[in-house]
Amino acid sequence: SPDIGxxxxxxxxxxxxxxxxxxxxxxxxxxxxxxxxxxxxxxxxRHVLIIDDMIDTAGTISNAAKVAREKGALSVVVAATHGVLSGDAVKRLSSDDIDKVILSDTVKISKEKRFKKLTVVSSASIFAETINRIHTGESVSELFGEDHE
Known part of the structure; x- marks a missing residue:
């Protein structure tokens, strides 16, 4: 976790x-x-996976990755739902401290903000299934596991 929140x-x-x-x-x-x-x-x-809801300037993520490397992490992968990527975010995420960045497509990422370590995954299927469950009266929370609140 990159922060207590x-x-x-x-x-x-x-x-x-x-x-x-x-x-x-x-x-x-x-x-x-x-x-x-x-x-x-x-x-x-250890291989470290840093998960966050959103990456804006990537300051928190890049600091967390740097600390992870300083503490002996073998690799650092960053995953977030929303990639705003403002300011120096791309530069920070491209640092040697981070091996891979995985973002969803909930925020459009322009060509200028795409970089070698970035993988963008589609959120279409989860939204489609959520809408389907709402219309059929099925549980939406089950999509996210029993421990999700």
């Missing part, structure tokens, strides 16, 4: 995937600027 969601993912969990606490020193306060968890000699 996404802690609960990241713990749910870790449980579903059967993997370990670590959290990096950040402190905001100004708007769109964050600094890592501390890391809780052992990531030495």
């Amino acid at each position: 996404s802690n609960k969601l990241s713990q749910s993912y870790a449980k579903q995937l059967g993997i370990g969990f670590a959290v990096i606490d950040k402190r905001r020193s100004a708007h769109n600027k964050s600094e890592v306060a501390y890391l809780v968890g052992d990531i030495e000699s």
